[in-house]
Amino acid sequence: MNVIGLAKAVGLDTRALYQRLSAASVRAAVAEQGLADVYQRLEAVIPDIADQYTGGFDPQEYQRYWKIKMRGLHAWQVSLMLDAVRHLGRPGLVLADIGDSSGNHARYLQALAPKDAVARVVSVNLDPVAVDKVTAKGGDAILCRAEEMDLAGIRPDLFMTFEMVEHLTDPLRFLHRLAESGSADHLLMTVPWRRDSRFGGADLRMSDDRMAARWTAEELHIFELRPDDWLLLARLAGWRPVLTRLYRQYPVRSPLVALRPIWRALDFEGFWGVLLCRDLSVANRYDAW
DSSP states (O other), X not given: OOXXXXXXXXXXXXXXXXXXXXXXXXXXXXXXXXXXXXXXXHXXXXXXXXXXXXXXXXXXXXXXXXXXXXXXXXXXXXXXXXXXXXXXXXXXXXXXXXXXXXXXXXXXXXXXXXXXXXXXXXXXXXXXXXXXXXXXTTOEEEESOXXXXXXXXXXXSEEEEESOGGGOSOHHHHHHHHHXXXXXXXXXXXXXXXXSOEESOTGGGSOTTTSOSSOOTTTOOOEEOOHHHHHHHHHHHTEEEEEEEEEESSOSSSGGGGGHHHHHHHSOSEEEEEEEEEOOTTGGGOOOO
């Protein structure tokens, strides 16, 4: 009998136990993957990240699980952002964060990026609540669909998108539009890590009576692909990889590795990211864009 099964047998709160074990897993994974310093620095920059998503959190669940899970992911994402900024290697960069729901990543960059490296971060979201959150913090935000953003008006040096493309109905055309018409030669993209590709996420796989009455763009996953399929899609769209990174939500050198199948079943084992460089050589062979 596993830990969760034992907890059920003795009448413990299995949801709370799962969340505490998962939080311990993330902490161990962050340390193992060399992200502990970034994690602590982000915590000092923004102590409270409960506003990260439009949907709120139960206060107790936020404290014991969600803030730790989100902060671990943010530490990895910010480390990727800093690597991308270093790769571009010039001061005064303008970044477009497509799908940004809070403005928190812009504040992280302002605190952690080398002096004068980043001049401006523009957040793009179709949710007016998200846009209001960003502007309330003094950030730049534009209300529009990711697929319809004004590429002539927004001329960044780097496009960024964190766990957003899996929510799009047509990620291929979205990425191709950025490659063909965008000003930035580079795109930083992160997605949930899956070992196999599938259409639809957990919500679409529920029975009809368990499905939500209505989904927001923030909630529903439409495409969940494994890394090599995302790379194929990006290649056809007009991009080639510069670097890739994997983040696991569990440690591999700890007994907590036993949580790997639970992460896989109830959430994701981790997340995968890629810094892409514009390369239309394959995209230009396709004549039906």
